[in-house]
Amino acid sequence: MEEKYQSEWSKSLSMKEQGQIIKRLLKYTKPFRKTFFTAILFAFALSIVNVLLPRVIQTFMDEYLMNYTATTQVILYFAALYLLGVILKSVIWFFQWFLYSKASLQTYQHIRVKLFEKLHTLGMRYFDQTPAGSIVSRVTNDTETLFEFWFVFLTVLTGIFAVISSFVAMFQINQKIALANLLFLPILLTIIWYYQKYSSRIYRKMREKLSQLNTKLNESISGMQIIQQFRQEKRLAQEFDKINNEYLGTRYNMIRTNSLLLSPVISLLHALAVALTLQLFGFDTLHSPTEVGLIYAFITYIQSFFNPMSQMMDYLSIFTDGLVAGSRILKIIDTEEYTPQQNADAQAKILTGKIEFKNVSFSYDGKNNVLNNISFVAEPGETIALVGHTGSGKSSIINVLMRFYEFYEGEILLDDQDIRNFSLTELREKMGLVLQDAFMFYGDIASNIRMMNPKITDEEIVEAARFVQADKFIESLPDDYHSKVIERGASYSSGQRQLISFARTIVTNPKILVLDEATANIDTETEGLIQEGLKNMRQGRTTIAIAHRLSTIKDADLILVLDKGRVVEQGNHDSLLQIDGLYADMYKLQNNEY
Numbered sequence: 001m002e003e004k005y006q007s008e009w010s011k012s013l014s015m016k017e018q019g020q021i022i023k024r025l026l027k028y029t030k031p032f033r034k035t036f037f038t039a040i041l042f043a044f045a046l047s048i049v050n051v052l053l054p055r056v057i058q059t060f061m062d063e064y065l066m067n068y069t070a071t072t073q074v075i076l077y078f079a080a081l082y083l084l085g086v087i088l089k090s091v092i093w094f095f096q097w098f099l100y101s102k103a104s105l106q107t108y109q110h111i112r113v114k115l116f117e118k119l120h121t122l123g124m125r126y127f128d129q130t131p132a133g134s135i136v137s138r139v140t141n142d143t144e145t146l147f148e149f150w151f152v153f154l155t156v157l158t159g160i161f162a163v164i165s166s167f168v169a170m171f172q173i174n175q176k177i178a179l180a181n182l183l184f185l186p187i188l189l190t191i192i193w194y195y196q197k198y199s200s201r202i203y204r205k206m207r208e209k210l211s212q213l214n215t216k217l218n219e220s221i222s223g224m225q226i227i228q229q230f231r232q233e234k235r236l237a238q239e240f241d242k243i244n245n246e247y248l249g250t251r252y253n254m255i256r257t258n259s260l261l262l263s264p265v266i267s268l269l270h271a272l273a274v275a276l277t278l279q280l281f282g283f284d285t286l287h288s289p290t291e292v293g294l295i296y297a298f299i300t301y302i303q304s305f306f307n308p309m310s311q312m313m314d315y316l317s318i319f320t321d322g323l324v325a326g327s328r329i330l331k332i333i334d335t336e337e338y339t340p341q342q343n344a345d346a347q348a349k350i351l352t353g354k355i356e357f358k359n360v361s362f363s364y365d366g367k368n369n370v371l372n373n374i375s376f377v378a379e380p381g382e383t384i385a386l387v388g389h390t391g392s393g394k395s396s397i398i399n400v401l402m403r404f405y406e407f408y409e410g411e412i413l414l415d416d417q418d419i420r421n422f423s424l425t426e427l428r429e430k431m432g433l434v435l436q437d438a439f440m441f442y443g444d445i446a447s448n449i450r451m452m453n454p455k456i457t458d459e460e461i462v463e464a465a466r467f468v469q470a471d472k473f474i475e476s477l478p479d480d481y482h483s484k485v486i487e488r489g490a491s492y493s494s495g496q497r498q499l500i501s502f503a504r505t506i507v508t509n510p511k512i513l514v515l516d517e518a519t520a521n522i523d524t525e526t527e528g529l530i531q532e533g534l535k536n537m538r539q540g541r542t543t544i545a546i547a548h549r550l551s552t553i554k555d556a557d558l559i560l561v562l563d564k565g566r567v568v569e570q571g572n573h574d575s576l577l578q579i580d581g582l583y584a585d586m587y588k589l590q591n592n593e594y
Contacts, residue, residue: 021326028111032103039100042092047161049089051169054300056082061293104150112143124404126337133215142325149322155315159308166305177280181273202253203324209247270306340406348421350430352380353511353542360410370396372565383543385553388562394546398516432510436517438501440489446481449503464507469532470499515545550587
């Protein structure tokens with residue numbers, strides 16, 4: 001697996017692949033094309049000014065200095081003319097870079113937003129299979145690379161303008177020498193082709209190593225408590241150092257390649273072109289004199305001819321880096337692991353909260369079922385409890401009911417209608433989910449209950465907290481509902497976080513309540529409040545509850561006992577104890593422990 005993974009990223013991008021990536025990335029520039037186009041017009045104007053400035057010096061040297069006719073007035077005139085040209089060049093240059101930088105910044109920010117929006121449309125399966133650090137790397141590092149990537153096109157365009165205008169100017173001076181300098185162009189194009197073919201492989205490796213580095217860093221920070229508890233600092237440091245050194249190695253390869261094939265090669269070719277030009281002019285002077293200003297202008301045009309080449313070669317590294325970053329971004333854009341889709345005309349409303357599973361089977365990988373022919377009915381207001389050992393399929397039932405994953409066999413009905421007939425907005429508004437691990441966002445308690453819903457008033461937040469028994473601990477805090485919540489709510493106990501999570505769910509007044517082992521991590525001190533809160537929450541609502549502590553679901557209307565994705569027992573608490581099967585064994589085991 002590792003060898004296959006490495007070989008995929010060791011390949012270089014073909015010219016066809018590069019063209020496809022560029023074509024697709026250019027679509028994101030459309031909202032800002034006017035700004036780009038204006039900047040390009042300034043670039044064209046800049047090339048014209050660069051051609052005219054040497055002509056000013058040439059005219060002054062050949063017509064006045066060489067003829068000893070230069071007066072103070074003439075000197076001041078040409079000095080002012082040249083100064084005016086330089087000022088005009090600076091102004092044009094400023095607007096060119098300012099406008100292009102603005103458009104580039106807007107484009108890469110636009111791509112970053114689109115990528116972030118795309119991530120929110122992907123199904124849970126994608127996030128199960130993709131490391132979080134890799135995703136973060138693509139949203140941050142890869143999109144950041146695209147800011148400089150757009151400058152490659154400006155450099156290419158200004159280079160083309162400069163090369164054409166410089167060649168035309170040289171051709172007007174001396175056709176033979178101009179054509180001789182043109183012979184260096186195929187050499188440059190060959191070097192560019194070779195560099196692109198070889199360097200893309202290096203940059204792909206470098207990007208992947210950076211992604212692995214971010215993944216390891218994200219994992220280490222997220223799991224710091226466990227790392228320190230089990231004294232894994234040294235091992236993690238060694239693994240991080242190994243990946244970091246591999247990344248460093250790819251950077252070294254990049255530096256070696258750039259050092260050999262970029263500016264040094266262009267500088268060498270430039271020097272050879274100047275030497276060839278002086279030699280050819282020297283041969284011409286053997287037959288007739290050549291004006292000094294003419295030679296000066298020609299040498300300046302050679303410099304203008306090769307300088308853009310040097311800049312383009314320098315930007316090739318950024319171009320290759322941008323192509324690799326773009327391919328990684330587009331890979332996410334192309335991902336079709338979407339959240340389950342509802343029917344096109346999904347307008348049904350959840351009115352009573354009845355739930356029915358009919359022979360539902362489900363698989364995460366498309367091969368091995370984790371649910372097999374699950375069937376049950378939850379009438380409005382009833383509580384259905386799901387119990388079983390780890391891996392029995394309890395959470396999978398929640399996942400397909402909440403539409404986090406798509407099922408392909410059987411039916412799930414809400415109020416006797418296919419679940420696909422309800423919009424996701426309707427499902428999210430009418431189905432409240434409380435997870436085992438209550439996730440808190442940075443901010444305050446009120447914002448964590450409101451969850452950015454402007455329709456929820458402060459009075460409703462207080463009422464929801466009181467309803468689930470969370471008001472007692474919240475109002476004992478110095479800033480009560482405006483008390484600060486740090487990352488993941490680390491300053492509060494697991495029970496307190498769960499109470500806030502209850503309030504967050506109940507404030508939307510859902511018809512259906514889904515509890516995924518909501519009491520599994522609760523401390524004894526808070527357990528009484530939790531149980532009272534759950535009792536209040538379940539009143540008048542259809543509840544599906546995954547139970548870790550069997551004592552918490554003794555009053556459930558129906559208990560489903562799962563084993564290896566199948567319902568092996570069902571009934572209420574008393575009837576299941578009389579069966580003396582798996583449920584009875586689990587219940588007796590827990591009672592012995594407590």
